[in-house]
Amino acid sequence: MHGIKRSRLSAQAEEAKRIKEQAKIEAYVGLQDDVLARKRSKDYTTEALKKTTDLLDLNPEFYTIWNYRRHIFLRGLFPNTNLQGIVKLLSTDLRLTMAYLQVHPKVYWIWNHRKWCLENCPDGPEGTEGWKNEFWKMELLVVEKLLDSDARNFHAWAYRRYILASLPKSYTPQRSAQDELRYTRKKIESNFSNFSAWHCRTKILAGVWEGLSEAQVQSQKDQEFELVRQALWTDPEDQSGWLYHRWLIGSQPPEPTLRRELESIKELNEAEPDSKWCLNALAHYLLLFAGSPWTETEEADNARKEAKEILRRLAEIDSDRKERYQDLGKPPQVIRAVLMILSFSTIIKLC
Amino acid sequence: MASSSTIAPKLDIDLHVKYIQNLDKKKDYTYHLTEHLRLNGVYWGLTALWIMGRQDALDREEMIKYVLSCWDEVAGTFGAHPGHDGHILGTLSGIQILIMQDAIDRVDVDRITKFLLARVAPNGSVSGDEFGESDTRFSYIMASALSLLGRLDDLDALYDGKGRDLVVQNIVDSMNFDGAFGTEPGAESHGGQVWVAVGALALLDRLHMVDNELLGWWLSERQLPNGGLNGRPEKLEDVCYSWWDLASLSIIGKIRWINGDKLINFILDAQDLEDGGIADRKGDWVDVFHTVFGVAGLSLLGYPGLQDIDPLYCMPADIIEKRGLKKPYFARPRMEQYPESS
Ligand SMILES: [Zn+2]
Numbered sequence: 002m003h004g005i006k007r008s009r010l011s012a013q014a015e016e017a018k019r020i021k022e023q024a025k026i027e028a029y030v031g032l033q034d035d036v037l038a039r040k041r042s043k044d045y046t047t048e049a050l051k052k053t054t055d056l057l058d059l060n061p062e063f064y065t066i067w068n069y070r071r072h073i074f075l076r077g078l079f080p081n082t083n084l085q086g087i088v089k090l091l092s093t094d095l096r097l098t099m100a101y102l103q104v105h106p107k108v109y110w111i112w113n114h115r116k117w118c119l120e121n122c123p124d125g126p127e128g129t130e131g132w133k134n135e136f137w138k139m140e141l142l143v144v145e146k147l148l149d150s151d152a153r154n155f156h157a158w159a160y161r162r163y164i165l166a167s168l169p170k171s172y173t174p175q176r177s178a179q180d181e182l183r184y185t186r187k188k189i190e191s192n193f194s195n196f197s198a199w200h201c202r203t204k205i206l207a208g209v210w211e212g213l214s215e216a217q218v219q220s221q222k223d224q225e226f227e228l229v230r231q232a233l234w235t236d237p238e239d240q241s242g243w244l245y246h247r248w249l250i251g252s253q254p255p256e257p258t259l260r261r262e263l264e265s266i267k268e269l270n271e272a273e274p275d276s277k278w279c280l281n282a283l284a285h286y287l288l289l290f291a292g293s294p295w296t297e298t299e300e301a302d303n304a305r306k307e308a309k310e311i312l313r314r315l316a317e318i319d320s321d322r323k324e325r326y327q328d329l330g331k332p333p334q335v336i337r338a339v340l341m342i343l344s345f346s347t348i349i350k351l352c
Numbered sequence: 353m354a355s356s357s358t359i360a361p362k363l364d365i366d367l368h369v370k371y372i373q374n375l376d377k378k379k380d381y382t383y384h385l386t387e388h389l390r391l392n393g394v395y396w397g398l399t400a401l402w403i404m405g406r407q408d409a410l411d412r413e414e415m416i417k418y419v420l421s422c423w424d425e426v427a428g429t430f431g432a433h434p435g436h437d438g439h440i441l442g443t444l445s446g447i448q449i450l451i452m453q454d455a456i457d458r459v460d461v462d463r464i465t466k467f468l469l470a471r472v473a474p475n476g477s478v479s480g481d482e483f484g485e486s487d488t489r490f491s492y493i494m495a496s497a498l499s500l501l502g503r504l505d506d507l508d509a510l511y512d513g514k515g516r517d518l519v520v521q522n523i524v525d526s527m528n529f530d531g532a533f534g535t536e537p538g539a540e541s542h543g544g545q546v547w548v549a550v551g552a553l554a555l556l557d558r559l560h561m562v563d564n565e566l567l568g569w570w571l572s573e574r575q576l577p578n579g580g581l582n583g584r585p586e587k588l589e590d591v592c593y594s595w596w597d598l599a600s601l602s603i604i605g606k607i608r609w610i611n612g613d614k615l616i617n618f619i620l621d622a623q624d625l626e627d628g629g630i631a632d633r634k635g636d637w638v639d640v641f642h643t644v645f646g647v648a649g650l651s652l653l654g655y656p657g658l659q660d661i662d663p664l665y666c667m668p669a670d671i672i673e674k675r676g677l678k679k680p681y682f683a684r685p686r687m688e689q690y691p692e693s694s
Contacts (some may be wrong), residue, residue, distance in 0.1 A: 002631075002632070002637045002638075002639045002642075003590065003632050003636075004588075004633075005636055005637045006634060006635060006636055006637070007624065007627070007631065007635055007636055007637045008636070019380070020379045021382055025381055026379075026381050026384055029381070029384055029385075030384060033384075037435050059385070061383050061387075062388055063387075064388055064436075064437065064439065065388070065432075065435070065436040065437040065651070068437050068481070068482075068483065071613065073485065088373075098516070109485070113483065113485045117483060118427055144658065153587065154583070155534075155535070155539065155540055155542060155584075158539070158540065159535060159536070159538075159539055162538055162539075194586045196540070196585045196586055196663075197540050197584075200528065200540040200541070201540075203528070204530055204538055237588060239574060240585040240586060241585055241586055244530055246583060247529075248529040248530075249532075265675065294474070320611070321577075321610060321611035321614060322572050322573075322575070322577055322609055322610065322611075323567070324608040324609055325572055325606075325609040326567065328609075337594075
């Protein structure tokens, strides 16, 4: 159970609750026994389907019943109807799972069943993809609605990814990466803290950039830096923007980019001297700067010194993670020795 | 900052043992609605008891009989409860319980192995059952179950000898720029998925494919000022991440990168000190899921009086060691008392 406040009932109230629940329990167990008996006897009729709906209404997490329902379709109902009939049956299940998802947006089994419905949807009448197109159009709307009510629901993001990756060939209007960039930008601008949308953007852009020249990529990256800068200045303590910024910088940034971003973060640091995320980024980028092939020795030494000083400060203002900052300030051999001592103590303990 | 200065209550082992013993007695409506988690629940309860050194608090023979009654003859593996369909989720719990109760010889290991191997798709993704939803959670379960059964060689033999590499590649493809992992390639990083990915890679001897520094950074930033850990950036803290995130830190050798004492206090504060059990956070309803991951986290953090837990398997360390399955990890040394000095 997540996020449900504990409350204490008196013994009396507890007993009253138990008695009140008794009828509910009996009805539930009766229905469950009936459905499982039908399942055992391979009852694949409309009547059985109706019973599974009743049971799933009460408990949409009962995965065995979802399995049974699919078997009823595949072994009983689909073989006895035409394609139009199959589409009708699947539409009913899409409506059903939509109702469930509004109450239980994080139940894997419901999302799974929805996907199964799509995978079993016939293309369309007379050689078209008409039915599929209709289904997918609806799914895009549905998933965007669910993301509107919880923009971090990773089930919904996964489903959206799936819908887009499996769009029917004849789907109109055609969807492009630009549509996705617009969508994630909209999500980000309505809440900079929506890391799910930032994450999604890293995936879309990585795909887009594969086909572009270095100069084109750089100019698009600069636009992204512009976007993320707004987020960093709005709330420098929000991790989302900083993570995205680190992705944009990558492991081998061009010299002008790294210099420019270092300057920009230093500016922010002056405005917000105690911002831990700002300092953390500075330390990391200074070390990256010091290790870049184009950095002069003296500049590199200064950057390293500066980074070390920042790490020392971080160990104070963000003391929960002080050991990490201390490790980052040490040459690699020392860390290995610390780990050896640690592992040695584990071995002693085990003996 | 407040939680480290105020004194947290001690871990009330007796109360939690009683809570676990009573789980099967209160048959309210919710009890019936959660049947699909029953076999997992037995594993969670038994593991929690074991960590607290009280593994005999539940009847062994009764438990083994229950596990065997969850067998689904059609699928050739365990379901969540008698009459429920076989699924990879129940499968691992069934195996873990039988191993802890030293009774794995009472089940058809060949058939379970066959079920597990049939879950591996040609692209290396692993599904939960015949209907085929795949998720890196299932990759972990497959690896852990085969390892416990001593049948990882069968994975190697799959797909012209490429079975292991395919599974590993699928997990690595779900790694993101932040060094952490999602449910599948393309998915956002998530603490629970990090544990299954890192655990599976460690079990399959491919831990070197993880960027320890980068992932250690991401994981250490899961700790919030109140000491609790969250599962993703800008989300709320939750006791179960005291397992997912912390066990991952332990496997990659970065458990020192968070404030362990603060996390101990956060878990201790989530106890129900009237009826036992641990909740997702202070003041919420308890459940056996958060109870086991709370005490498992405390064990990795060196809380006194607890048994060692293996962060790769989430099972008692001495059982894993005895079966010759131990791999390297770093736990905090066991403390004599907590807090260490007053
Ligand atoms: Zn939780």
